[in-house]
Amino acid sequence: MRRIVVLTGAGISQESGLQTFRGADGxxxxxxxxxxxxxxxxxxxxxxxxxxxxxLRARLPAVHPNAAHLALAALEQAARNGQWPGHLTIITQNIDDLHERAGSQNVIHMHGELLRLRCTHCGMTPTWRTDCYPDTPCPGCHTPALRPDIVWFGEMPYHMDTIAQRLAECDLFVAIGTSGVVYPAAGFVDSVADHADTMLFNLEVPSGPSAFEQIIPGPATRTVPAWTRDLLDR
Incomplete structure (x- = not known):
């Protein structure tokens, strides 16, 4: 059984029209x-x-999953239905919910989620789709101690033990639409070098040396569906 880990970055959501943090218009x-x-x-x-x-939360409903999100969800669905002999885990650096809205279930949000808050008093992480302010009470403990459930600079990304396990088990590591400059995600490709094939789907070929064995340039909305169709046709 093929075990694939896919790391997605801002590039995949940008093709849905979601403004990125970095970049010329970031x-x-x-x-x-x-x-x-x-x-x-x-x-x-x-x-x-x-x-x-x-x-950011108010803008999210106007943005929709694109062909790359849908292709990954279809591959996962094929695995669940027994139509493809593999297992797919998505690790995303993105805080949007586009993977979930496309239908993906095996999604790990290492940098948190825009549609979730965290109470610094009781630890509750409620789903949240409206505005939040400093005086907004936590729905659990009623203390006004809510913050975005986002991993900020200087904080440890979420689910690192699970991510390490998935990386250790995979035989193919794929990165899609990520700059590959922010650690710890930037080190994932090196961590699998001794046991997994590696692929990078990016709008442009990296200017310097790359740790990836195969690089597929172009928009993810075109390259990712072609790749998943190839996997399903084998």
Missing amino acids: LWNNEHIEHICTPEGFRRDPLRVDRFYND
């Missing part, structure tokens, strides 16, 4: 990272941080 061009993406920034000005993530 969200961080309008905000200082230390103000909105660090625990210190939240402690200093929680209202500013809440308003930033409220705005």
